[in-house]
Amino acid sequence: MNKTLLIIQREYLTRVKNKRFLLTTLLTPILIVLLIGGSTYLSIKGKDEQKIAIVDENGFFKNNIKSTQEIKFEFPEGIDTSNYLTKGYTAIILIPKFEGTGKANYIFRSQKSISIMTEDRIADRINAAIEDNMLQMAGISKIQLDSIHQQSQFAELKAVEESGGTAKESNAALSYGIGFGSGMLIYITMFIYGAMVMRGVMEEKTNRIAEVMVSSVKPFQLMLGKIIGIGAVGLTQFLMWIILIVGLSTAAQAFIPADVMDQVKTLQQSNGQMPGGGMMQAGDAAQQIYKVQHTISTANWPMIIGLFIFYFLGGYLFYAALFAAVGSVVNEDPQDAQSLMLPITMPIIFSFIIMSNAVQDPSTPIAVWSSIIPFSSPMVMMARVAYGVPGTVPYWQLAASMVSLIGGFVFTTWLSGKIYRTGILMYGKKVSWKEMGKWAFRKS
């Protein structure tokens, strides 16, 4: 068997067989799903119900304010701030005499502090009630007002992205999420796997394994084997995550009640419109699920996953080689590694900053150029492609970025190979960047 393959196999298997790998790989998506599921569950079920007493001097709130299951308004007699708790209310609102113009302070008292969301909702209800009252005073009857409320539908912005002849629905929030998420993931994995390569090289050097190894294989094979082996570990981890996330979210759907799922299906078939107009309104939950599913389906997932894997691998190979070079020149002292790592970590952190800007505005010149230069392209390009190819990112930019990344990692691997070859057998001496440069560019 080819020796590089043997090395790849060992690097891969020793890590994948490790219990810690299995644990983190399995636990991470479970943790994510639990986190999302848990917070969704809490937001549905665990919403604290507010039963609010209103002391109103104006008298028009009683007819105009809207009560819901979560926030219930009541207008009991003889209530004040001293006895609302004993009468079973969670809070009390004191509404002063409404003067018609200007803002007034509504005093909200409760024992527990309320969330910003609840506070906003209560303020909205009160404002709506005042608005309704003003409209009635202006001559619109209560019946007219009610029918307007029932029929009016709020406009929803449906962004459509033009690409050639076809128009495609797009969603800025989703693009942002995908762009930032994948950029972030590449950023984290670059550090995790880059450091893994560096530690591996340091282990081989300090344990003098390198000396045994280089008497049977070329140093370059050893370095390449390690880089590819660990890269394969990263890829395995991603694939397992994708499978687990898809599997778990499918399993999670089983917990949604059947009638809600039916409504979701109807919504899917009818493209968001419920048949029969207002007669058969879909439930809140079904609307929500449909919205999430629909939004997710607007992204070009095969392209994004494909590009993610490409940029993860490209970025990893680009930086892993440099990490390997650093690992090969440091001795036992981890502090040496820290200071030598700085020139590698700086561009990674810098690209992260560019990425977090590019994800908000993907077409600035700095975003465009840094998505082509291989130092930063893995992160920045992922932030940009989420906004659409070829709409936001023209094909030529994508091609230039990919070619320069491939060229980039071939170059860093070649460069690091030369540093590694000398560094891995050098003991005792602290090596400076200048010396590493000399090793890298001298003729063998």
Next chain:
Amino acid sequence: MSKILELSNLKKYYATQKAVDDISFSIEKGSIFGLLGPNGAGKTTLLRMITGIFYPDSGHLQFDGQTFDPINDIVKIGYMPEERGLYKKMKIGEQALYLAQLKGLGKAEAMEKIKFWFKRLEMESWWNKKVEDLSKGMSQKLQFVITVLHEPKLIILDEPFSGLDPLNANLIKDEIYGLSQRGCTIIFSTHRMEQVEEICDHIVLVNLGQKILDGTVADIKQQFKENKFGIRLGEMPSNISSPAFELADQKANALTVKINQGYKSNDVLQYFLQQNLTIEAFNEILPSLNEIFIQQVEGTKATTRAFQPITN
């Protein structure tokens, strides 16, 4: 007998010193060869050139009759470096298998050889242990097995006995003899001169990057002998004086004499016989390799070898 390795005018200069400065020697096939020298003499650099890790700046290496080709010849060489290099967290069996496969053995063949050697050196129970569980001597044995596993034509052992108890050292020593008899050539690098004297056929002493001695152990001893003889007498005479020799040392009735130029050992015997003294023992005293080593290296500032920029 043909040569396994011929070095001619090998040079390797680093930025601050001449690590190997024009060294030539050759090694017979099937011999046990000792490469000696003080710390920093250039031994490791020399060994790394022989193992193809470093390329010489100039000079020529001939391996088994042909120009040394590091890529293809490397599998015919087994190198055991002075400091042990093993993956601490890897199981011993897997590790041996991995390193053997890297030396070009097929999986089945490697497995068979590992089983053979593990059985031979009583290491079978180690298979699923990790290297970090082994003592220094045990990992030494493992490293030895890994080095010789693929029965390379040339085996290079750097301080193979350090950390081994006498029993295990003898076990390894016997294996070294066995390998040599089966046609393997062994290069043995050490500072322990008594081991060299015992094991090696041929030695080369390097110092300051240059070769200063080259020959068989017996020849070198002959070369450095100081014509000293030890005599034990039955009774001590009051006065010893002869033109044939000078008294170098005296302990009770054991004398060490140094024969003067132009005289032979028989002249010494004759003198004592004429004195009518009982001679209980008479033997030639050859210098030990240790003495030769110290004599050759001392005063060359080898121990404090200074770093100097190379000017030429």
